[in-house]
Amino acid sequence: MDLSVCNRENIEFMLEEIKKKLQIVNAGALKAKSFETDKYEDLKDIYDLVQRQNNFSVSELDAIVSELGKLRK
Template structure:
């Protein structure tokens, strides 16, 4: 999958991957359809950061969820 292209399909893929990696209990509240490709670069940055780490502290998860919340349309 070429994540360099700002498509809605890629947005949905990244959101699902982030939710899985963070084991988000509130994952149902974060629907991929709430995100558009307008903020693609910001979402990609979060996706890349999430994929670069194996573990996250509670405060890191909270910060990531907060940032994702700001990107929702």
């Protein structure tokens, strides 16, 4: 999968991977259709950050979820 390409499929993939890695309980809040393609680079940055780390503190989780919330339309 080429995540350098901005498309709906990649947005869905990245969000699913973020939800899995962070073990987000309320996964319904992160629906791909709630994210515009003009925010793709910001979402990709968050995805890259989440993939690099193995463990997250509570404050890191809060910050990541907060940033994802800001990207939603």
